[in-house]
Amino acid sequence: MKLTDQIITANHNLFRNKTRTFLTILAVFIGSFTIILSNAVNVGVNDFIDKQVESIGGDDFVMVFPAAMSDQITAITTSGSKITEYNPTTGSALTASITDEDLTKLQNVDGVKLLEIYHILTPEWVTSSKTDKLYTISVEYFPSDNVNMDVLVGKMPDNKSDRFEILLNEDYVSALGFKDNESAVGADITIGIKQTAACYTRPNDCVAKVTATVTGVQAPSVLSMDGDLYINSALDQELYSLSIAGIPNELVSQNNFVAVGNIEPDKISQIREEFREVGYELMTIDDEIGLIRTFFDVILIVFNIFGAIALLAASIGIINTLFMSVQERTREIGLMKAMGLSNGKIFFAFSLEAILLGFWGSVIGIAMSMLVGYIGNDIAHQAFLSDFPTFQLVVFDPVRMGIITLIIMFIAFLAGTLPARRAAHQNPIDALRYE
C-alpha cells in the first residue's frame, strides 16, 4: 500500500464516525489552542520588549552605581526590601556617591567608551512659539551609539552635535500647537529650567530658558510611559549647567549617585567583573528588561502546563477513540490481513489516524487562536493599547507553530500506538470470526 493511499485512507476512515472524531479533535484543540495562543502572546510581548530595548538605546548603554546602592536598587526593582545595619563610614546606602577618582578608574576599564555622571534634570516646563501655554516635561539623555527608536518622523537627537536637540513624542506635537508630526520636525521649542541657587535671591525669576530643535517625533513607548523626551548630549549639558549654576561643587557632587555610559557590548561580562572589583555595579537595559521578560515567561509556562494537561486528557481521548475504532473494524482488519496487508502497515494505518487527529486538532487550534488573537489585538488596541500602535499583542511565528504542531502530532502518535498495536497483532482468523 502506498503512503499517499495510506494517508488518504486514514483520513477517510477518521471521518467515518464524524461525531466521535470531531469530539476527539475538539479535545486536542483545547490543548493546542491554549499553547499556541499563549506562545503567540509571549512572542508578541517579547518582540515588543525587544523593540523597546532597542528604542531605549540598545545594548551598549549601562547604568553604573556604587555597590552599596545595588541592594537598594534590586530591592526596589524586585519590590522587596531589606533592613541593613548602619555603617558610619559608608553612610546611608542611598547617598553613597561616585567620586571623581573612581569615575576615572572606571573610565579606564577596557571596553568602556564613555562614562559620565548621570544628570538628574527636572525642567520646569516646555513651550513653543505656537502656543501660550506651558507644559510639564521630563527629559532623558542616553549616551548610546546605536539608538533605534520607534521614530515616526525625522531622526534621533545627535549626541555628537553641538546644537541642542530633542525628540518629541506624539502627545507633545499637538499640545505644542504643531499641525502634524511633519511640521514639528525642525521647529524650535523652549524649555524652562529652574536655577536653584538663583531662586534664593530672585524667587520669581529663577527659570532659565533654552531653545532646542526638534529632530523627530517618536511613537509612545511602554518603557517611557512617564513621557520622557529624549535629548542629546549638548542639551543635557546645557540644562545641567544651568540648573547647578551657583551651587558649590561639594554639594553638587553629593548627588552623583549614578553614572551612565556607553560600552562595547561584547565585553560586558569583563567590564562587570572589573567594576565589581572597584566597588561598582552596572546594569544594562537587558538586566532591567529581564525582570519583565521573566514575568511573561512564567505566565507562558503556566499556560503551557494547562495546555499540556489538556493534551494529556486529549491523548486518552485519542486512545479511547482508536480502541473503539479497532473494535468496530475488527473484521475489516482481518479481511485486509487476509488480502496481504502486513502487520506493520496496519499499525501504521492506525498510527496515522492518531497523528491526523493531532494534526487537525493543531490546525484548528492555530486557526482559532489566530482568529481570537487578531480580534483580541484589535480590541486591545482600541482600549488599553491605543498608545502603542506598534505593539502586536500576538505574533504567530510560523516556525514555533510548526514545532508545536509536530509535538502535538507526536503526542497523538504515542497515544495511538496502544490501539495500533492491538490492531496489528490481531489474528486474521479471529478477526474474521469476530461477531
Added chain:
Amino acid sequence: MDPVITAKHLSKTYGKKALAFRALKDINLTIYPGESVAIVGKSGSGKSTLMHLLALLDRPTEGQILIDGSNASQLRSRQLNRLRNRRFGFVFQQFFMNANDTVLDNVLLPLKIAGLSRFKRKAKALDALKVVDLENKAKSKANDLSGGQKQRVCIARAIVNDPEVIFADEPTGNLDSATGDKITDLLFKLNHKHGVTLIIVTHDEDLAKLCNRIIRLSDGKIISDQTVRKNLKVSASTRREKEAARVKKANRG
C-alpha cells in the same frame, strides 16, 4: 501438472494441555490447478480450519503446506502477504465489505494493498465488476446492494488481482437458493473459463456436488476424497495424468 497446494500430515490443535482440542488430525491432500474442490463436513468437523490453513491465514501445529512445491512455513511474512495478495482470492459467507464505501472502492482494495496506481486499479476493478455484471453499480454504496449483489461484489474483489486460487467459505450460506445459484454459476464459470482453482467450504450438498472433487471431513479427519468427472473441462488426458500422479504419491507417502 504440478500441484498448486499440497498439505502433508497437517494437524491443528487449539488450546493447551488438558484443554487441547485437535481440530485437524494428519491431513494429507494435494490440490491441482484448475480443480474445483468442495470441503464438506458438519460444523466442528474442521473444514474452516482446513481452509484457513490452506489459504495460509493460519499456521498448522504440525505438518506442512507446500505452495508450488516449496514449504510455506519458511516464507517470511512479507512473502506470505505478497503470496496471498497476488495469488489468492477470498469470498466469505458474511461478505465483509466496507458498507459505507462505494462498490468500486471495495473491489479495488486488494489492488490498493498491492500498491497499484490509482488509474490501474480503477481500470482492473471495473473489469472485475464487468465479470460479475455489476459495472453499473460501481459508484453505489456497498450498503445499498442486495445480498446477491453484495456477494457478486465480493467475487469481483476476489478475482480483481487475477488469482490462481479462490477460497470461498460458505459463499451461498447467506443467500436464498435462486441468488445462491447465480453465485455458484459465477464461481464455476471462473473455474471453467479461466482455470481458476476453487476451494469451497460448504455444508450444502448441492453446491458440493457441482465440484469435481469432494473432500469430506469428520472430527478433523478426511473420511472421503472423491473426484467426480462431470464438471471437469480440463482435457481427459491431463485429468488421467493427475489421477495417476496422485495415486503414485499416495502409494509413496
